[in-house]
Amino acid sequence: MSTAGSLARKLIPTYAYAHLRAIRGDFQYQERLGKLKPVWTAYGLLMAVRAAAKFGRKSISVAEFGVANGRGLRRMTTLAEKLSAQSGVSISVFGFDSAEGLPAIADYRDHPELFSEGDYPMQDFESLQTELNGRAKLVIGDIREIESLDEVLSDSGPLGFASIDLDIYSSAKSALQLLARADVGSLLPTVSLHFDDVWSEWGYSKFAGELLAIDEINVEHESRKIDSDRYVDYWHGGHEPWHAAMYMLHSFDHPDRFKAFRSGTRAII
Numbered sequence: 001m002s003t004a005g006s007l008a009r010k011l012i013p014t015y016a017y018a019h020l021r022a023i024r025g026d027f028q029y030q031e032r033l034g035k036l037k038p039v040w041t042a043y044g045l046l047m048a049v050r051a052a053a054k055f056g057r058k059s060i061s062v063a064e065f066g067v068a069n070g071r072g073l074r075r076m077t078t079l080a081e082k083l084s085a086q087s088g089v090s091i092s093v094f095g096f097d098s099a100e101g102l103p104a105i106a107d108y109r110d111h112p113e114l115f116s117e118g119d120y121p122m123q124d125f126e127s128l129q130t131e132l133n134g135r136a137k138l139v140i141g142d143i144r145e146i147e148s149l150d151e152v153l154s155d156s157g158p159l160g161f162a163s164i165d166l167d168i169y170s171s172a173k174s175a176l177q178l179l180a181r182a183d184v185g186s187l188l189p190t191v192s193l194h195f196d197d198v199w200s201e202w203g204y205s206k207f208a209g210e211l212l213a214i215d216e217i218n219v220e221h222e223s224r225k226i227d228s229d230r231y232v233d234y235w236h237g238g239h240e241p242w243h244a245a246m247y248m249l250h251s252f253d254h255p256d257r258f259k260a261f262r263s264g265t266r267a268i269i
């Protein structure tokens with residue numbers, strides 16, 4: 001930060017300073033003040049870039065699992081480009097979808113009272129692909145049949161943020177298995193996660209759906225654990241309902257956790 005910048009930081013009250021930085025287009029402050037949409041994607045991306053800075057990475061990947069017609073992926077891509085330009089961390093964006101809508105509902109764990117086979121198909125893969133124009137990569141196919149995330153991410157940086165919007169237990173479990181089984185080189189030591197279907201008026205519980213998938217991953221994997229994000233309330237100065245959808249994957253087997261190059265990350269830009 002320049003001398004004028006640090007003087008301003010000291011003299012201007014914190015709240016006014018944050019607004020000034022946000023007005024000037026600073027991603028970090030805009031996110032904190034809830035000015036970037038969707039808020040969870042902006043926050044997940046920010047946490048990913050902060051983790052990249054902490055662990056000395058200049059390139060990372062982020063992903064949306066469950067793309068449908070690309071509403072979330074378009075917004076993720078635009079936000080990633082803005083954050084990348086400001087932080088200097090290059091961000092590759094991936095979108096995973098079968099393009100066919102939800103697969104067959106297996107049992108109560110897939111919430112048959114909420115979801116049906118074929119819901120939310122990708123209506124026009126070609127035009128979404130053309131529109132994205134290489135800014136995000138679409139990985140088309142049933143997530144349950146992808147063997148490993150390592151090949152998909154091999155030319156990009158480690159994953160720092162994933163948004164899980166697959167609706168049903170069986171698909172969410174497969175996506176989380178991909179993360180839990182990925183090589184350490186494909187993941188940052190902490191990966192911010194957003195789950196779209198963990199709270200609503202419809203009665204989600206940890207006995208079905210995405211919450212059950214999270215619990216099972218934690219039981220099945222010794223060194224990969226998914227826990228709620230314990231920072232999101234503090235960072236935003238209080239609780240918002242969407243904070244309950246933010247989680248973090250911890251890879252306790254990641255060698256970067258044991259390296260000495262970790263840096264402070266109070267400011268990313």
Ligand SMILES: C[S@@+](CC[C@H](N)C(=O)[O-])C[C@H]1O[C@@H](n2cnc3c(N)ncnc32)[C@H](O)[C@@H]1O
Nearest residue numbers: 066067068071072097098101120142143165171
């Ligand atoms: C609710 S939609 C995603 C909405 C999207 N995130 C948005 O912002 O508009 C859920 C998507 O998950 C996809 N999906 C569910 N299970 C899948 C699986 N096993 N493999 C691939 N795609 C799957 C469906 O094709 C569907 O497009």
